[in-house]
Amino acid sequence: MTELWCEHAWLGGDEPVGSVLVELDGERIAAVRAGVAAPPTAERLAGLTLPGLANAHSHAFQRALRGRAQQPGSFWTWRERMLALAETIDPDSYLRLARATYAEMALAGVTLVGEFHYLHHGPGGARYDDPNEMGRALLAAAAQAGVRIVLLDACYLDGGCARFRDADAEAWAQRVSALDGAGAAIHSVRAVDPAGAAVVADWAAARGAPLHAHVSEQPAENDFARERFGATPAQVLAQAGAIGPRFTAIHATHPSADDIALLGDAGATVCMCPTTERDLADGIGPARALAGAGAGLALGSDSHAVIDMFEEARALEGGERLASRTRGRFSAAELLQAATAGGYASLGVRDGGRLAPGALADLTTIALDSVRTAGVPPAGAIFAATGADVREVVVGGRRIVRGGAHVSIDVAAELRAALS
Numbered sequence: 362m363t364e365l366w367c368e369h370a371w372l373g374g375d376e377p378v379g380s381v382l383v384e385l386d387g388e389r390i391a392a393v394r395a396g397v398a399a400p401p402t403a404e405r406l407a408g409l410t411l412p413g414l415a416n417a418h419s420h421a422f423q424r425a426l427r428g429r430a431q432q433p434g435s436f437w438t439w440r441e442r443m444l445a446l447a448e449t450i451d452p453d454s455y456l457r458l459a460r461a462t463y464a465e466m467a468l469a470g471v472t473l474v475g476e477f478h479y480l481h482h483g484p485g486g487a488r489y490d491d492p493n494e495m496g497r498a499l500l501a502a503a504a505q506a507g508v509r510i511v512l513l514d515a516c517y518l519d520g521g522c523a524r525f526r527d528a529d530a531e532a533w534a535q536r537v538s539a540l541d542g543a544g545a546a547i548h549s550v551r552a553v554d555p556a557g558a559a560v561v562a563d564w565a566a567a568r569g570a571p572l573h574a575h576v577s578e579q580p581a582e583n584d585f586a587r588e589r590f591g592a593t594p595a596q597v598l599a600q601a602g603a604i605g606p607r608f609t610a611i612h613a614t615h616p617s618a619d620d621i622a623l624l625g626d627a628g629a630t631v632c633m634c635p636t637t638e639r640d641l642a643d644g645i646g647p648a649r650a651l652a653g654a655g656a657g658l659a660l661g662s663d664s665h666a667v668i669d670m671f672e673e674a675r676a677l678e679g680g681e682r683l684a685s686r687t688r689g690r691f692s693a694a695e696l697l698q699a700a701t702a703g704g705y706a707s708l709g710v711r712d713g714g715r716l717a718p719g720a721l722a723d724l725t726t727i728a729l730d731s732v733r734t735a736g737v738p739p740a741g742a743i744f745a746a747t748g749a750d751v752r753e754v755v756v757g758g759r760r761i762v763r764g765g766a767h768v769s770i771d772v773a774a775e776l777r778a779a780l781s
């Protein structure tokens with residue numbers, strides 16, 4: 362039994378509480394007691410301990426675009442750079458880049474990543490001997506970095522590059538069925554027709570697996586869906602049977618009022634990726650309206666222009682403020698919920714994202730004595746901390762970050778090597 366004594370911990374209420382003893386039994390939390398003096402046998406965690414952070418939407422390879430795709434233009438000109446990058450990656454370089462990227466996430470306090478994976482095949486679309494070789498590289502990368510992963514294998518049938526595409530949705534299903542524990546994704550209504558989306562939705566339903574899709578990221582995607590199908594992207598996906606409690610809409614930046622009601626009534630999750638959406642000039646999604654309609658919220662760093670879940674959470678609120686000219690659209694507890702339990706639920710990891718008996722022992726501790734957080738009350742830390750303030754990270758009872766350093770990876774050196 363490992364004992365961790367937390368100076369402050371957020372146990373899911375409106376504010377953190379002090380002097381919390383968390384007892385771990387293997388990969389799970391056995392007991393949580395507040396207002397307890399530190400036993401001499403316990404390891405002391407100074408600062409504020411949170412449930413592990415969930416990064417619910419990642420494309421690991423896009424870490425290679427950071428700082429290299431800032432030319433004037435739009436999402437669509439950025440996309441050209443992304444497609445050119447995708448042509449250059451092989452399973453070995455993918456493993457190195459993803460391992461370093463997931464280790465960067467670990468340093469930022471991320472304990473669970475949802476990898477939305479569509480870079481499946483070799484150059485020109487040639488199949489690897491194992492058609493899931495690229496997906497297995499991602500699974501290995503996360504295991505080596507110590508971060509929990511849900512691989513959301515994305516069906517991609519039309520457009521993009523040949524490396525993304527399976528012959529049809531049945532071929533996608535056959536390939537992904539060989540990947541134990543995989544979740545499902547429909548890349549978007551641009552890339553998967555309604556019949557294909559229905560096949561993916563059925564595959565996920567049969568397994569109770571999480572199902573994600575990019576939804577209304579761009580007005581042009583809405584225009585495409587209206588012209589081709591006479592419906593919005595969310596309506597197309599709903600008609601395909603995709604939208605329900607296991608479904609997560611990525612972005613939902615430009616939904617209609619009916620789409621907001623549809624996603625809320627279905628009890629779906631919406632994963633906002635505010636730092637990517639602002640980097641790509643996508644717009645500001647109606648997060649408060651979606652939450653008010655009943656949708657869950659999660660957060661993702663998506664293109665990894667930034668990997669910092671505190672920044673994502675603040676940007677969720679900040680975007681709302683800019684759009685509404687009203688402050689306090691989300692409470693600190695709601696922002697933390699999106700960064701933790703909301704992401705775990707989106708990825709189908711229902712027993713994580715909270716500090717409670719029986720939950721997975723995934724914890725992140727931030728310093729309250731850094732230049733950013735000194736003098737900040739624990740309840741306000743989410744408005745002050747950055748990923749650089751993360752000191753300790755535990756995943757499944759295993760330490761992966763200690764004293765602000767990864768326990769086994771020189772992260773900056775590995776990023777530099779992977780990107781050289």
Ligand SMILES: [Zn+2]
Pocket residue numbers: 418420477575611663
């Ligand atoms: Zn994405």
